Amino acid sequence: MTLSLSSRHEWVRKSELRAMSVECERVGGVNLSQGVCDLAVPAPVAEAAKAAIDKGENSYSRHDGTGPLRNALADKYRRRAGLDIDPETNVVVSSGATGALYCSCLALLEPGDEVILFEPYYSYHESTLIATEAVPVFVSTKAPDWSFSMDDLEKVVTDRTRAIIVNTPSNPSGKVWTRDELELIADFSRRHDLFVFTDEIYEHFIFDDMKHISAASLPGMWERTITISGLSKTFSITGWRIGYAICDAKWAKAIGNFSDLVYVCAPTPLQAGAAAGIVELNDEYFDKLAAKYRKKREVLCAALSDVGLTPCVPQGAYYVLADASSLPGADSKERAMYLLEKTGVASVPGKSFFKSAEGETMLRFCFAKEDDVIEDACRRLQGLKTEHARAG
Numbered sequence: 180m181t182l183s184l185s186s187r188h189e190w191v192r193k194s195e196l197r198a199m200s201v202e203c204e205r206v207g208g209v210n211l212s213q214g215v216c217d218l219a220v221p222a223p224v225a226e227a228a229k230a231a232i233d234k235g236e237n238s239y240s241r242h243d244g245t246g247p248l249r250n251a252l253a254d255k256y257r258r259r260a261g262l263d264i265d266p267e268t269n270v271v272v273s274s275g276a277t278g279a280l281y282c283s284c285l286a287l288l289e290p291g292d293e294v295i296l297f298e299p300y301y302s303y304h305e306s307t308l309i310a311t312e313a314v315p316v317f318v319s320t321k322a323p324d325w326s327f328s329m330d331d332l333e334k335v336v337t338d339r340t341r342a343i344i345v346n347t348p349s350n351p352s353g354k355v356w357t358r359d360e361l362e363l364i365a366d367f368s369r370r371h372d373l374f375v376f377t378d379e380i381y382e383h384f385i386f387d388d389m390k391h392i393s394a395a396s397l398p399g400m401w402e403r404t405i406t407i408s409g410l411s412k413t414f415s416i417t418g419w420r421i422g423y424a425i426c427d428a429k430w431a432k433a434i435g436n437f438s439d440l441v442y443v444c445a446p447t448p449l450q451a452g453a454a455a456g457i458v459e460l461n462d463e464y465f466d467k468l469a470a471k472y473r474k475k476r477e478v479l480c481a482a483l484s485d486v487g488l489t490p491c492v493p494q495g496a497y498y499v500l501a502d503a504s505s506l507p508g509a510d511s512k513e514r515a516m517y518l519l520e521k522t523g524v525a526s527v528p529g530k531s532f533f534k535s536a537e538g539e540t541m542l543r544f545c546f547a548k549e550d551d552v553i554e555d556a557c558r559r560l561q562g563l564k565t566e567h568a569r570a571g
């Protein structure tokens with residue numbers, strides 16, 4: 180037989196994240212590796228989706244989303260970001276933020292185009308670029324606030340640079356980008372004529388006094404910014420696959436055409452649920468959501484500190500990167516496996532988020548879990564103290 184896999188198959192590797200979930204299951208541990216929300220779906224969202232199925236809204240929708248969802252999103256961005264969105268031409272509903280980014284890359288990047296990615300990065304961003312034949316170029320940010328300078332950007336820019344990806348709040352670092360940082364990106368992208376792809380899926384998970392800012396709302400940025408987000412996290416519906424891109428009509432049309440080709444449409448009755456949630460759930464719902472996650476962050480970060488896994492306390496999203504250099508192991512995978520074997524707590528090895536060696540001493544923990552799961556993990560982490568005492 181001469182049949183073989185395509186040369187492309189190597190471009191998309193199985194993530195370390197799934198591997199850790201499998202290991203966690205094997206030892207019956209607590210899985211803080213995966214970013215899956217265990218929280219209940221808000222009633223208006225679930226009820227509107229069920230009602231849509233009962234009413235027979237089960238066929239394909241318009242390829243770029245149902246009218247009610249596009250209208251709800253346009254209103255939301257008018258209200259939150261001051262953007263004058265036309266629901267007919269500026270919104271593309273797709274299969275999650277993941278699908279929206281994939282289609283945006285297919286529509287806007289040439290093979291070989293270089294795209295700047297900040298390290299630590301979300302591995303799907305890197306893989307999406309590679310799968311669409313773009314070339315990720317990395318800029319390191321420095322813990323604990325994950326800072327960078329214009330100089331860092333200027334060093335990597337070439338005449339093939341076409342875009343830059345901003346993830347705010349960020350997975351895995353929890354960094355919430357400030358207006359000053361976004362203005363720096365705006366200045367840089369205008370000077371080098373770049374697209375800015377923003378992944379804002381954690382926009383409602385913001386702690387302390389930080390504020391979410393959409394890069395598209397900065398002066399002169401609308402035309403070059405592709406705002407990507409979704410409802411997976413906000414409504415705890417990761418399996419529903421509802422996300423979107425918001426951008427100028429000249430880009431949205433082509434992004435929509437690719438989304439049509441790959442997905443045809445997002446699930447129609449589930450779009451009804453998402454639209455109802457955006458319309459019916461007010462700021463109070465989102466404030467409560469953020470407060471709930473802030474409490475989880477506090478509990479987990481305190482437990483990590485207590486056992487010597489010093490956390491970089493996140494300002495947003497629901498992950499924490501912790502310094503695991505006190506754990507034995509030649510790399511972050513061995514450290515994560517040590518922690519799992521000794522305490523039954525699964526994390527993601529830092530190497531999944533870094534190109535440089537910096538990630539080898541870090542682990543990522545997810546706190547999008549029910550309180551009792553987090554408490555169980557915190558109790559188990561205490562086991563490290565016994566291990567340290569035994570070793571020391």
Ligand code: PMP
Pocket residue numbers: 214274275276277278301346349350378380408409410411417420421422
């Ligand atoms: N972007 C980021 C930064 C994420 O962390 C995730 C989920 N892990 C996604 C996108 C996925 O979003 P969706 O479910 O809408 O595809």
